[in-house]
Amino acid sequence: MEAFSRSEALTAQRAWWLERPWREVSRLPVDSQAAANTEATTSTVRVTLDAESTRALLHDVPKAWHTQPQEPLLTALAQALTAWSGGAVALVDVEGHGREDVLPGMDVSRTVGWFTRVFPALLDLRATKGPGEALRAVKEGLRAVPSQGMGWGLLRHVAQDASLAALPLAEVGFNHLGQVDGAVGAGAPFVLAPEGESLRQRAPSSRRSYLLDVTSAVRDGRLEAIWTFSEAMHRRETVTRVAEDFLVRLRALVDASRAPDAGGHSPSDFPLAKVKQAQLDKLSARFGKKTR
Template identity: 85%
Template sequence: MAGAALARGPPAARGLHGGLNTEATASTVQVTLEPEQTRTLLQEVPKAWHTQPQEPLLTALAQALTAWAGGAVALVDVEGHGREEVLPGVDVSRTVGWFTRVFPALLDLRGTTGPGEALRAVKEGLRAVPSRGMGWGLLRYVARDAALAALPMAEVGFNHLGQLDGVVGEGAPSCSHPRRRPCGSEPRARGGHTCSM
């Protein structure tokens, strides 16, 4: 886990609303890539660099955050559906639902000089996380370890659900809509991450 490294690496995000992070201050910015750009980013780059599709995305996020905040380290909570094979021999294909897991990732770009080196550093850092972060929640929140509880919390969250090409039919309803507060949520309630991708 990135435990010891987290203690020495500062989070990269700063409060976007003067420190105020509530449901009422939440907003959405939507950026759309052209199909060719998407294909390059999610198919060609992973094939050429032997990465998972989320690794180039996290590299771009780390580069943007570190350029914006100054420095070379970004602390990001990485969320995943947990359905990939983590435990050998465990078949979850007939199980309904996700095994969502969130773990802190220290995206460390120190010593990198360009996109290729940055991608390699992020890829190696993510792959060093035991069981792809599957046990972090248990360690952090159930074990009640004081050292883990004292670690800084990531202000940035990242969730890449994967590619849905061929899963969702042409003309199907889209999930692309402005962010809405959950029904009955209190506008003054503390928001989640300062920034979520």
């Protein structure tokens, strides 16, 4: 792994990361800095999308824009964060299980569990208008990340690249757990721990990595998002407002997906074709819904 972190393939990824619009990232406002951002000061806000909107988010939105589960969620998150900060580029650390087939020669088929993968996603909403354009921009940006972000960790922490270490740190962490229906709950092989969110996993004096930590999952047919924050940094009403705006943005995507002219393909849907968005738009205008 250490040898691969210093390979030519990873060197090319380093250049890609350094070319991202880091200077356009807006920092999040804080309500107070009277105390340290520690585990002892944490609290949570939970917001839930209704069942019908969740169903549409899982089926109608992907059908219209050919998206993967995280893409609409990160779009709405980016919109809510940039509306709050006044910027146009949101920086979010995206967490995944790390078992994707993204590194050559890496066979994890005889292992169990996951290898946590975290990479900084610069969600660029500049020059976008409306939920559809925002979704397409975030979708293309996420799919352009080399090796789905696995290379970032190798370069930043294994190779200890100084240039990457000097880049801004994300103030928001995001992890979508997917659809847990069937895995937990009545009749399922597992149940959620009764301690729930009150179970502390770190020492109270530990410094938190983020100002906001957002974890989402679909349970009982509804999307739930838990926003963890520090009461030393933000008031509950502030986080609640941003979290509810996140739901508003998701509903706007659902509404947009139902419009007669909604959706369409984007270049990442055809990775071998090297096609540009303008070409796809011309095909869409010529053949209509046949290109969707």
